[in-house]
């Protein structure tokens with residue numbers, strides 16, 4: 001397939017005068033401090049000055065919110081070949097075998113390393129307790145604090161990173177754009193309330209900015225997941241890939257007025273049933289694996305059953321499971337549901353799908369190198385080839401660790417080769433763009449309008465007609481959104497989301513088939529000849 005072209009409205013989100021902006025220097029600059037960013041930081045040579053930038057506090061990330069666990073072959077009765085085959089089978093023909101084998105093989109080592117860093121996984125008879133999740137043929141998910149695995153892993157990683165002398169952490173610092181010269185990445189323009197704009201020049205830069213769930217009205221992701229990394233890499237000229245593949249998690253708590261808490265797959269792994277409003281257990285009608293079918297299949301089945309029953313949600317039923325097991329395994333979910341008067345041991349939990357994981361992203365090779373020289377990437381912001389057209393549950397924390405390590409080692413090696421004498425280069429594109437004065441926008445209203453449109457027209461089920469309508473509406477809004485010069489994080493996030501929404505729609509329009517998490521009502525079949533990646537380039 002030919003690459004799709006999407007033209008960013010401008011190379012940089014804001015104008016700047018390099019003579020008036022303070023300049024800082026790092027050997028390695030890491031944008032993002034989730035599991036991928038911190039694993040990268042830990043693999044940088046201690047001689048190198050490393051700066052990690054996070055837009056909020058370090059503890060707020062998708063990684064900290066991860067519930068179910070991390071996948072790896074730890075049971076002697078399991079086999080790496082099974083994990084490979086489950087991953088490939090969920091990925092529906094688009095996984096890259098070399099990548100899958102490399103990542104899956106490394107999993108036990110990466111998990112043991114987390115234990116060495118201080119992560120306390122849940123145990124059973126002295127061994128790491130393993131659970132099963134959708135699409136896995138074996139129990140191979142290690143978890144912590146019952147259903148708050150990410151919180152525990154990140155606690156241990158944050159403590160370790162904070163103790164490293166060569167690593168500085170700049171929290172509440174927003175990366176606005178990458179700096180490029182001679183078509184290579186040279187660092188980033190960042191902003192913070194206390195310091196304003198700063199150029200951070202770096203010998204090598206690693207992008208680990210996470211996901212894009214906030215593009216959709218219904219999402220499990222925290223507010224920070226606004227696709228910034230996808231947008232800034234794209235404006236700088238890096239290739240994006242497979243952006244039509246947004247994974248919708250099938251079971252997100254659906255209570256009006258509550259934020260959309262994820263109800264982990266592990267609940268179904270432990271035996272919970274999905275029932276409709278009449279109490280009917282419908283999953284066996286849709287898939288032979290029942291509730292443990294891959295996520296895309298379960299999301300589609302729930303959508304179909306909601307339509308059939310004309311009801312706004314379905315229900316997770318744990319009432320037949322021993323109350324002790326439920327209380328011990330799912331303390332977080334129990335607490336959240338209790339706030340809304342639901343006792344999960346005796347009452348059903350209302351759920352429906354929500355945007356969960358951006359499978360597409362910045363193209364990287366096996367080492368984590370992007371198509372832009374000097375820029376590496378790891379974690380949810382990337383497209384590595386591991387997930388194909390549908391991510392297998394609990395493979396993403398693993399991917400963040402494996403590629404964080406690889407990108408960190410690669411960037412570190414390269415930075416060591418570059419001498420310290422450094423002169424500030426002229427930037428690739430004219431920075432002094434003038435932005436016309438515009439009517440002040442209600443940013444929150446624009447963000448809600450965009451995410452509602454994406455949910456309705458570019459969601460679980462799409463078609464040429466809904467995608468075209470969405471594109472037209474976004475192009476119209478974008479005429480005034482992207483021309484504005486904002487001076488707030490909320491404004492820059494909005495502009496990033498507009499750019500990435502255009503990219504997602506271009507990719508979804510280009511895939512004339514249904515595959516994995518991308519379901520087109522006008523092209524319902526999976527077509528063997530179309531098992532290719534969709535590449536997206538900016539016309540710079």
Ligand SMILES: Cc1cc2nc3c(=O)[nH]c(=O)nc-3n(C[C@H](O)[C@H](O)[C@H](O)COP(=O)(O)OP(=O)(O)OC[C@H]3O[C@@H](n4cnc5c(N)ncnc54)[C@H](O)[C@@H]3O)c2cc1C
Nearest residue numbers: 032033034035036055062063068069175210379380394397
């Ligand atoms: C509710 C929930 C449950 C999940 N459960 C699991 C699970 O059980 N198992 C599993 O494998 N996966 C799970 N996932 C997915 C997994 O958590 C993520 O894919 C993974 O943690 C992503 O890690 P990351 O390091 O790439 O990004 P993140 O952890 O999201 O970190 C992104 C970082 O980038 C920073 N950032 C973003 N934009 C900017 C910017 N413009 N400037 C500066 N900094 C920026 C953020 O501040 C943050 O530090 C879950 C996700 C969610 C939302």
